[in-house]
Amino acid sequence: MLHVTIDERLLEVEPGSTVLQAAERLGIEIPTFCYLKRLPPLASCRMCLVEIEGQRRLQPACATAVSDGMVVRTNTQLIEDTRSSMLDMLLANHPLDCPICDKGGECELQNLVMAYGPRESGFRDEKRVFHSEDIRLSPVVIMNVNRCIQCQRCVRMCEEVVGAVALGTVEKGMDTAVTGFEGSLASCDQCGNCIEVCPVGALMSFPYRYKARPWDLVETDTVCLHCGTGCQLTVGTRKGEFMRVRSKWEHGLNRETLCVRGRFGLDFVESGDRIERPMIRRDGALVAVSWDEADEHLRQRLSAVAGKAAGGLASPRLPNEVLYQFQKLMRTVFRTNNIDSASRWATPCDVLGPLLAAFYTRAPVEELIGRDCVLIIGGNVTEENPVTEYMLRDAARRRQAVLLMLSARPSRLDADARVVARVPPGGEATGLAAVVAGMMAADQGLPADGMAGGDAAILDDTDGDGPRRLAAALLAGRSVTVLVGVDILRSPEARATLQQLTTLLRMLRALGKDPALQFLFDRANQLGAWDMGVLPTLLPGLRPLSDDAARRALEQGWGAEIPSEPGLDFDAMLALCQSGRMGALYIVGSDPLLAYPDRDFVRRALSAADLLIVQDAFLTDTAELADIVLPAAAYGEENGSFTNNEGRAQRVRKFRVAPFEARGNLALFDFVAALRSEAWRPSTQGEIFDEIARLVRAYQGLTQEALGIDGAFTRAIPMPPVGELFAPPPIATAADGLMLITGNCLFHNGYLSERSEILNTVAADPYVEMGAQDAAHLGLSEGDQVVVRSACGELTAQLKLNKHFPAGLVFIPENYRALHLNSLMRRGEYPCPVEVQKANAAFEAAATAVHAVDAENPGGAP
Numbered sequence: 001m002l003h004v005t006i007d008e009r010l011l012e013v014e015p016g017s018t019v020l021q022a023a024e025r026l027g028i029e030i031p032t033f034c035y036l037k038r039l040p041p042l043a044s045c046r047m048c049l050v051e052i053e054g055q056r057r058l059q060p061a062c063a064t065a066v067s068d069g070m071v072v073r074t075n076t077q078l079i080e081d082t083r084s085s086m087l088d089m090l091l092a093n094h095p096l097d098c099p100i101c102d103k104g105g106e107c108e109l110q111n112l113v114m115a116y117g118p119r120e121s122g123f124r125d126e127k128r129v130f131h132s133e134d135i136r137l138s139p140v141v142i143m144n145v146n147r148c149i150q151c152q153r154c155v156r157m158c159e160e161v162v163g164a165v166a167l168g169t170v171e172k173g174m175d176t177a178v179t180g181f182e183g184s185l186a187s188c189d190q191c192g193n194c195i196e197v198c199p200v201g202a203l204m205s206f207p208y209r210y211k212a213r214p215w216d217l218v219e220t221d222t223v224c225l226h227c228g229t230g231c232q233l234t235v236g237t238r239k240g241e242f243m244r245v246r247s248k249w250e251h252g253l254n255r256e257t258l259c260v261r262g263r264f265g266l267d268f269v270e271s272g273d274r275i276e277r278p279m280i281r282r283d284g285a286l287v288a289v290s291w292d293e294a295d296e297h298l299r300q301r302l303s304a305v306a307g308k309a310a311g312g313l314a315s316p317r318l319p320n321e322v323l324y325q326f327q328k329l330m331r332t333v334f335r336t337n338n339i340d341s342a343s344r345w346a347t348p349c350d351v352l353g354p355l356l357a358a359f360y361t362r363a364p365v366e367e368l369i370g371r372d373c374v375l376i377i378g379g380n381v382t383e384e385n386p387v388t389e390y391m392l393r394d395a396a397r398r399r400q401a402v403l404l405m406l407s408a409r410p411s412r413l414d415a416d417a418r419v420v421a422r423v424p425p426g427g428e429a430t431g432l433a434a435v436v437a438g439m440m441a442a443d444q445g446l447p448a449d450g451m452a453g454g455d456a457a458i459l460d461d462t463d464g465d466g467p468r469r470l471a472a473a474l475l476a477g478r479s480v481t482v483l484v485g486v487d488i489l490r491s492p493e494a495r496a497t498l499q500q501l502t503t504l505l506r507m508l509r510a511l512g513k514d515p516a517l518q519f520l521f522d523r524a525n526q527l528g529a530w531d532m533g534v535l536p537t538l539l540p541g542l543r544p545l546s547d548d549a550a551r552r553a554l555e556q557g558w559g560a561e562i563p564s565e566p567g568l569d570f571d572a573m574l575a576l577c578q579s580g581r582m583g584a585l586y587i588v589g590s591d592p593l594l595a596y597p598d599r600d601f602v603r604r605a606l607s608a609a610d611l612l613i614v615q616d617a618f619l620t621d622t623a624e625l626a627d628i629v630l631p632a633a634a635y636g637e638e639n640g641s642f643t644n645n646e647g648r649a650q651r652v653r654k655f656r657v658a659p660f661e662a663r664g665n666l667a668l669f670d671f672v673a674a675l676r677s678e679a680w681r682p683s684t685q686g687e688i689f690d691e692i693a694r695l696v697r698a699y700q701g702l703t704q705e706a707l708g709i710d711g712a713f714t715r716a717i718p719m720p721p722v723g724e725l726f727a728p729p730p731i732a733t734a735a736d737g738l739m740l741i742t743g744n745c746l747f748h749n750g751y752l753s754e755r756s757e758i759l760n761t762v763a764a765d766p767y768v769e770m771g772a773q774d775a776a777h778l779g780l781s782e783g784d785q786v787v788v789r790s791a792c793g794e795l796t797a798q799l800k801l802n803k804h805f806p807a808g809l810v811f812i813p814e815n816y817r818a819l820h821l822n823s824l825m826r827r828g829e830y831p832c833p834v835e836v837q838k839a840n841a842a843f844e845a846a847a848t849a850v851h852a853v854d855a856e857n858p859g860g861a862p
């Protein structure tokens with residue numbers, strides 16, 4: 001440890017600490033402009049100059065490392081005069097337009113001039129002017145370069161943290177100007193992080209421009225809805241109207257960063273398709289009714305299906321309290337374990353439960369990605385969990401973590417990876433088996449074909465060199481973190497993939513690698529949904545339904561019995577509907593008609609249920625099929641908590657009042673339970689949270705106050721390992737032709753984000769992405785309108801080429817409602833075999849076929 005004296009106060013610091021960091025620990029304020037904690041020091045603004053005993057010149061505190069015995073002064077007359085002179089130079093060319101600048105009232109230059117600046121400027125020359133009008137760089141970013149103070153925060157944030165390199169500088173010295181390429185931000189992620197870190201009004205949010213002043217806003221700290229990273233953000237409203245989102249520096253895992261969806265995508269709450277009143281189906285059409293009419297109608301319908309099977313589906317975007325109460329309602333009032341939270345895949349609970357219990361690491365992701373090796377399996381972190389990608393890039397570049405990738409779909413993070421193993425679409429199980437085989441062969445000196453079930457081909461069914469290199473890197477590392485994209489659950493091979501993942505983790509543990517596991521969820525509260533027991537065979541706390549002791553403990557706490565029969569997942573519930581054996585199907589906040597594979601099958605199944613109840617804030621495709629629709633509160637209209645990918649429980653706060661006649665989800669559960677004439681005690685959000693903290697082991701001891709600003713971590717509850725140590729590898733099947741996979745795109749996540757007017761201004765039109773080699777073979781070019789055809793249907797969209805895509809891979813985002821992507825897919829089949837053809841060529845082929853029929857039948861007779 002080193003000793004430093006700052007303003008006559010002695011402090012002990014670690015080697016490598018800077019003077020600025022030491023001063024912060026003592027509570028001594030040193031002004032800065034160019035400094036950001038997450039960026040290497042630049043020392044360009046010279047605002048943080050300090051006196052160091054023995055040094056002839058003032059030194060920048062942000063870039064000066066502490067040496068043992070150093071004596072520092074931060075408030076001498078020379079320092080004050082220097083700071084004042086630096087601010088005077090900045091003001092010499094800075095336009096004094098504070099009354100109309102969006103940054104007025106929260107401008108760092110304004111604040112520092114008030115604290116340290118001159119009372120009169122010595123400069124009398126005309127101010128430098130780059131542009132007479134503001135430049136709109138993108139749909140969400142507008143720039144007034146005349147206000148720029150050349151701190152370079154925006155450029156460095158874009159390049160070093162986000163990895164987009166959309167901003168740069170031109171000219172030198174006082175003529176330096178920040179700009180986008182050719183005056184635009186065409187290659188930008190539109191995340192707005194440059195706006196957040198800009199200390200003045202040089203970069204501004206166009207959607208927020210001239211709407212409000214900071215002192216007009218009521219600001220609410222909450223958690224982002226758009227993925228499972230769990231970014232904290234602050235929502236500003238004025239008179240109940242949504243105004244803007246900003247991040248809170250130094251709080252939350254995201255600190256000052258957000259992605260485009262988090263910063264600009266929350267205006268979906270004001271979408272025009274909000275459900276205003278309860279609706280019931282009369283003469284084949286939904287009609288709005290009063291709550292009293294809805295009460296009587298639903299009471300009659302529930303009585304008519306009494307004694308028949310029931311099932312429930314709840315969205316993983318709902319708060320923990322709502323999810324917990326939903327599964328409790330289904331189990332104790334509807335007397336069923338037919339409960340699920342996945343509207344896109346069938347969840348293999350028998351493998352998932354033991355895997356989560358044995359290996360899921362509930363700890364800060366920043367700690368986990370600082371380990372020797374970080375293996376990312378499946379998905380695309382860049383587009384699905386952007387802020388997690390920022391942290392991974394930092395770990396690879398600044399902390400020298402070895403980044404390893406195993407996926408079908410390339411991502412921008414590949415450029416920072418040490419090893420990238422590309423697997424065929426849906427081939428993650430085979431790829432993991434190859435990695436396990438490679439590790440066993442390398443560790444024991446045995447041939448790979450003698451391991452893992454004796455399948456000699458498993459290394460050849462993937463990128464053969466990639467799995468071997470992954471295995472070598474994992475063996476070389478002292479500690480390993482595994483991050484898993486949930487897209488692996490889409491495949492019918494999901495069970496096999498989870499089994500191979502379990503095998504890999506057990507091997508790493510046996511080798512002393514101290515493996516850590518976290519999922520990269522693309523829904524804000526998917527881990528919370530699993531923890532709350534919104535699964536057919538797992539109770540709250542991931543306890544098996546077959547665990548009699550766990551079931552009795554809940555029954556005692558609830559004062560009601562829980563059925564002992566295992567429940568059905570959503571796929572099996574749909575099959576039950578189609579066979580005419582489903583009485584009541586209760587869907588909360590989810591839209592399976594858009595999300596579940598095989599749209600026609602889902603439509604037939606939902607239409608065949610005796611009673612379809614949909615509880616949602618928006619009139620979704622699924623709601624339009626319902627027998628009764630209950631208008632519910634949306635995100636931001638009720639309090640609760642989310643559990644993010646790390647296992648961190650965080651408070652979700654209400655920032656607006658539910659419009660029209662919408663009610664909170666908990667109130668609607670009370671409404672439904674009362675119609676079933678059940679002894680159901682209504683509870684408030686706070687009471688339910690306390691019950692969770694009492695009955696769900698991982699949450700025991702938590703209080704809402706303990707969640708604080710940064711949340712609180714739930715606890716891992718290890719369970720005995722289940723099954724064999726090493727699972728046999730899957731039987732690999734070769735796929736010919738083009739295979740379609742799906743997932744989220746950068747600008748949208750699910751279907752809620754498509755209700756955001758702001759995101760729709762930056763998001764591309766629906767597109768089909770494939771490799772340049774496949775496109776050339778088919779005679780296709782960038783921007784062509786193409787038809788994608790499967791055995792089930794077809795769709796038309798614009799072609800986007802990606803030179804990093806492997807041969808045979810086609811990607812279409814799942815986020816565009818108009819595409820009805822699931823109409824291409826067949827239930828139980830993923831990835832989906834498709835053909836791709838230029839749209840006009842497909843039209844000509846269809847016209848030729850019609851002409852041929854006409855020629856054979858010139859009279860037009862049937």
